[in-house]
Amino acid sequence: MTHTHTLPLSKQATLPRFGVAPSRVLVHLSLIGYLLLAMLPVLLVLMNSFKSRDAIFSDPLSWPTSETFSLIGYTKVMARSDVWMYFQNSFIVTVASLFFILLFGAMAAWGISEYRFAGNRWLRFFFAFGIMVPIRLGTVSILQIMVGLNLVNTLTALVLVYVAQGLPLAIMILSEFMAQVPGELKDAARCDGIDEFRIFFQVVVPLIRPAIATVAVFTMVPIWNDLWFPLILAPSEKTQTITLGIQQFVGQYATDWNAVLASLSLAIVPVVSLYALFSRQLIRGITAGAVK
Amino acid sequence: MQQGFSWRVLVFITPALLIYGLFSAYPLLDTLHLGLYTADETGVRSFSGLGNYATILSDPQWSASFWNAMLNNIKFFGVHMLVQNPIGLVLAALLSLKDVRFAAAYRTVFFLPTLLSVVIVGFVWQLILSPLWGVSERLLTVVGLGDWFAPWLGLESSALVTVSLMSVWQFVGVPMMLIYAALIAIPDDIIEAALVEGASPWRIFWQIRLPLILPTLGLVTILTFVANFNAFDLIYTVKGALAGPNYSTDLLGTLFYRTFFGYQSQVASPTMGAAVATLMFLVILVGVAAYFLVVQRRLQRFAL
Amino acid sequence: MASVTLNKLSKSYGNTPVLHNIDLHIEHGELVVLVGPSGCGKSTLLRVLCGLEDISSGELRIDADVVNNLSPADRGIAMVFQSYALYPHMNVFKNMAFGLKIQGSSKEDIALRVLAAAKVLHIDHLLERLPRELSGGQRQRVAIGRAIVRKPRLFLFDEPLSNLDASLRAKTRIELSRLHRDLAATMVYVTHDQVEAMTLGDKIVVLNEGHVQQAGTPLTLYQQPANRFVATFIGSPTINLLPARVLEAGSTGVRLQLADGSKVLALVDGSQLQTGESVEIGLRPEHCSVDESAAHTGPDDTALHAEITLVEHLGESNLLYLKTDTDQELIVRGDGNAAVRLGDAVIVRAAPESLYLFRADGTAAPRLRPGNMRSAHVH
Numbered sequence: 001m002t003h004t005h006t007l008p009l010s011k012q013a014t015l016p017r018f019g020v021a022p023s024r025v026l027v028h029l030s031l032i033g034y035l036l037l038a039m040l041p042v043l044l045v046l047m048n049s050f051k052s053r054d055a056i057f058s059d060p061l062s063w064p065t066s067e068t069f070s071l072i073g074y075t076k077v078m079a080r081s082d083v084w085m086y087f088q089n090s091f092i093v094t095v096a097s098l099f100f101i102l103l104f105g106a107m108a109a110w111g112i113s114e115y116r117f118a119g120n121r122w123l124r125f126f127f128a129f130g131i132m133v134p135i136r137l138g139t140v141s142i143l144q145i146m147v148g149l150n151l152v153n154t155l156t157a158l159v160l161v162y163v164a165q166g167l168p169l170a171i172m173i174l175s176e177f178m179a180q181v182p183g184e185l186k187d188a189a190r191c192d193g194i195d196e197f198r199i200f201f202q203v204v205v206p207l208i209r210p211a212i213a214t215v216a217v218f219t220m221v222p223i224w225n226d227l228w229f230p231l232i233l234a235p236s237e238k239t240q241t242i243t244l245g246i247q248q249f250v251g252q253y254a255t256d257w258n259a260v261l262a263s264l265s266l267a268i269v270p271v272v273s274l275y276a277l278f279s280r281q282l283i284r285g286i287t288a289g290a291v292k
Numbered sequence: 293m294q295q296g297f298s299w300r301v302l303v304f305i306t307p308a309l310l311i312y313g314l315f316s317a318y319p320l321l322d323t324l325h326l327g328l329y330t331a332d333e334t335g336v337r338s339f340s341g342l343g344n345y346a347t348i349l350s351d352p353q354w355s356a357s358f359w360n361a362m363l364n365n366i367k368f369f370g371v372h373m374l375v376q377n378p379i380g381l382v383l384a385a386l387l388s389l390k391d392v393r394f395a396a397a398y399r400t401v402f403f404l405p406t407l408l409s410v411v412i413v414g415f416v417w418q419l420i421l422s423p424l425w426g427v428s429e430r431l432l433t434v435v436g437l438g439d440w441f442a443p444w445l446g447l448e449s450s451a452l453v454t455v456s457l458m459s460v461w462q463f464v465g466v467p468m469m470l471i472y473a474a475l476i477a478i479p480d481d482i483i484e485a486a487l488v489e490g491a492s493p494w495r496i497f498w499q500i501r502l503p504l505i506l507p508t509l510g511l512v513t514i515l516t517f518v519a520n521f522n523a524f525d526l527i528y529t530v531k532g533a534l535a536g537p538n539y540s541t542d543l544l545g546t547l548f549y550r551t552f553f554g555y556q557s558q559v560a561s562p563t564m565g566a567a568v569a570t571l572m573f574l575v576i577l578v579g580v581a582a583y584f585l586v587v588q589r590r591l592q593r594f595a596l
Numbered sequence: 597m598a599s600v601t602l603n604k605l606s607k608s609y610g611n612t613p614v615l616h617n618i619d620l621h622i623e624h625g626e627l628v629v630l631v632g633p634s635g636c637g638k639s640t641l642l643r644v645l646c647g648l649e650d651i652s653s654g655e656l657r658i659d660a661d662v663v664n665n666l667s668p669a670d671r672g673i674a675m676v677f678q679s680y681a682l683y684p685h686m687n688v689f690k691n692m693a694f695g696l697k698i699q700g701s702s703k704e705d706i707a708l709r710v711l712a713a714a715k716v717l718h719i720d721h722l723l724e725r726l727p728r729e730l731s732g733g734q735r736q737r738v739a740i741g742r743a744i745v746r747k748p749r750l751f752l753f754d755e756p757l758s759n760l761d762a763s764l765r766a767k768t769r770i771e772l773s774r775l776h777r778d779l780a781a782t783m784v785y786v787t788h789d790q791v792e793a794m795t796l797g798d799k800i801v802v803l804n805e806g807h808v809q810q811a812g813t814p815l816t817l818y819q820q821p822a823n824r825f826v827a828t829f830i831g832s833p834t835i836n837l838l839p840a841r842v843l844e845a846g847s848t849g850v851r852l853q854l855a856d857g858s859k860v861l862a863l864v865d866g867s868q869l870q871t872g873e874s875v876e877i878g879l880r881p882e883h884c885s886v887d888e889s890a891a892h893t894g895p896d897d898t899a900l901h902a903e904i905t906l907v908e909h910l911g912e913s914n915l916l917y918l919k920t921d922t923d924q925e926l927i928v929r930g931d932g933n934a935a936v937r938l939g940d941a942v943i944v945r946a947a948p949e950s951l952y953l954f955r956a957d958g959t960a961a962p963r964l965r966p967g968n969m970r971s972a973h974v975h
Contacts, residue, residue: 039401056425108304164315225409267411
């Protein structure tokens with residue numbers, strides 16, 4: 001049975017290329033629009049941190065010219081606060097926390113996902129709870145404990161707290177990936193008489209590197225940027241992290257625009273540079289882990 | 293899976309269990325416990341049952357502060373749900389389209405604010421919105437909206453919304469990324485099948501893509517909820533612990549801080565602080581429970 | 597139902613050409629199978645027909661309309677995807693109704709059409725289920741049902757049977773054949789399986805590296821392959837190819853000398869061939885017979901001395917793997933009852949009319965008596 005089908009004339013003429021999307025122009029316009037919104041504040045701060053005070057106020061929207069260029073803000077910041085020490089503190093705390101989160105987290109994830117024992121499910125639930133409930137709510141107690149352990153105003157206190165904070169999510173993500181390691185690999189290793197610890201460190205861990213990268217990404221940023229615990233547990237001059245340091249500095253020198261802009265720029269640049277270097281891995285890590 | 297409980301399992305699990313238990317789980321329980329006590333001027337603690345809670349909820353001063361913070365927090369959450377998540381959705385949808393040039397570059401830049409410390413974000417925006425500097429006033433004039441400008445951060449009527457929008461600006465990247473991951477997980481041939489059936493891009497979005505990412509939207513919602521009801525850093529940075537003007541930017545987090553540490557005229561009270569923390573915990577628990585019971589059960593992750 | 601015409605259609609991805617000057621015509625109601633090895637361009641061609649890929653140059657007509665720039669829906673096409681591409685969040689009914697809803701049909705009309713199609717495909721009891729609750733075969737029917745309800749003028753199938761297990765495949769093949777007949781629909785079907793191609797197609801189009809090697813009925817492709825590629829692609833087991841040299845060539849036949857020195861006759865039109873030219877002759881496994889002696893060998897027959905290296909018993913026939921004196925490997929399909937053993941020295945025989953001949957550039961000399969060769973082992 002033949003079925004004659006004539007197209008309406010309007011569709012017979014050659015149409016512009018159809019697509020799955022609204023017009024390209026609209027898409028790019030929206031994206032560029034938001035791009036500006038996302039970048040402009042940061043750019044403005046960076047630009048103006050290199051200008052003299054007058055130039056900041058008279059012409060904030062332009063790049064520093066040879067006349068307006070000035071490093072006075074930076075010199076002031078360097079002179080008045082120990083920025084490098086703050087960076088150092090942040091670095092130590094973040095790296096140490098990350099190390100222990102990954103180590104203990106992977107070990108615990110392995111213990112929970114690989115071995116069947118009474119209470120395994122409860123243990124999982126116990127850790128999972130920590131993902132949803134913010135650790136800050138227990139601050140009252142935490143401070144008391146730190147006082148009792150004589151750890152107030154030490155970086156150690158921060159590391160302990162951040163590790164406790166980061167473990168639940170790390171354990172959840174890592175155990176999911178570990179569950180996907182083929183059973184045959186582990187069994188083959190066992191048949192060869194390899195010790196459980198070696199299986200863990202030399203067989204399983206290398207296989208879950210993407211998961212480890214994902215966890216590193218997710219945990220590193222909140223630790224570096226955290227204000228609450230440095231403020232409450234380690235506010236002394238010697239133990240300030242860069243986040244706390246900037247907050248105190250800007251709070252103190254609020255009217256000294258050069259110094260303020262310079263200090264903010266100093267805080268921004270390391271993060272942005274690292275991000276520019278590692279953005280692809282970072283985003284890949286997030287999108288991979290996020291789907292779980 | 294290996295059977296049996298050997299000493300090895302203990303070795304694997306103990307470090308994490310110890311640290312998490314001691315510094316996360318125990319403090320939380322202890323706080324809940326502490327909320328049931330009061331302390332007199334000498335610092336001696338005595339059991340008072342639900343006395344603290346009664347005070348918070350019925351004492352006129354406490355009650356006013358608490359409900360003010362609660363209401364503000366709800367508004368704070370509202371702004372995020374109405375602005376942050378839809379924008380994240382739109383950006384993710386745009387970026388997930390085929391053949392968008394520089395998509396990777398856009399994604400990278402959009403995620404940048406999320407990486408910045410809240411402190412930085414707070415101060416940067418404070419500067420930009422500052423009437424003294426005049427940058428935002430100038431920019432608005434360029435677009436023709438010069439009359440719109442006002443010292444929003446300083447006005448009681450607009451401070452909360454302004455701070456909320458600052459937070460939105462910072463965190464759009466998170467829902468954007470999560471939704472983007474969910475969108476690209478949708479197999480291409482399903483979209484093609486819809487296309488072959490004559491569906492317009494609009495229809496494909498509403499009737500195919502959106503239903504398939506509902507679980508992710510649910511996840512984004514609960515994450516926003518937990519983060520918002522735990523928020524502190526931004527307000528503290530921009531407005532200080534007093535969360536002015538006139539407590540209009542006070543959230544549960546800042547209330548907790550003030551109660552616990554004391555601030556200016558308010559005396560520090562760990563027990564009352566613990567009670568506030570417990571209430572925060574209950575609020576978050578209700579939200580999370582609602583998520584698991586209602587959302588998770590109804591929205592199954594459709595096997596793709 | 598529609599006819600489809602491709603006119604010098606080419607497609608490139610950037611600078612990489614994938615389809616070269618495809619000329620093809622499909623009649624109303626024909627089932628055309630596009631077949632070829634992986635990467636030959638058959639799926640690309642299907643997607644181009646569908647409208648999911650654009651055309652770099654050339655023309656595509658459906659009936660009288662040039663559809664190069666039309667969206668898939670505007671072309672009146674329905675496609676069944678290899679993975680079925682059912683909407684995971686919609687039940688079977690809604691999956692099938694989706695396209696109709698877009699067209700604006702009324703609720704009653706949609707219900708009628710969906711139910712009718714569901715009945716034809718025996719899925720009417722599954723209408724409330726979600727895709728993940730269905731078996732592979734059921735999902736495929738839903739995919740087909742989704743295509744049928746829209747009453748398109750052209751059906752496209754992208755390897756619809758490849759995701760099914762073997763037993764289901766045979767059954768479904770028959771049902772697709774029946775469906776084609778019942779709907780009297782124009783269908784274009786892509787597969788890499790030549791058995792599917794041979795059994796389903798009214799016309800088969802063999803593709804390789806983006807070029808049409810040959811288009812014709814299954815029997816034509818089997819009996820008169822246009823070139824070496826088609827001859828080796830169609831027919832299972834693969835045709836045996838032996839190098840040879842032309843001794844004498846004419847339009848009534850060609851005399852050749854094989855590697856072992858023997859002289860044979862091939863009943864092909866050799867008018868294009870030169871004396872002394874190096875060619876290949878083709879012997880289909882099912883057209884050869886295996887004898888213990890040369891008793892039945894005619895003067896012009898091909899007769900090769902070989903040793904049996906492997907026997908595969910299939911029941912009604914045997915597949916004999918042999919090696920000739922000149923180390924040439926052959927496969928012959930023999931009688932399942934024959935008492936053959938590994939190591940037996942035999943003579944592989946083929947009649948002149950069963951031979952194929954291919955020149956060095958791959959083109960085939962036309963066979964003069966292609967006929968339907970009866971399997972040589974039955975006398």
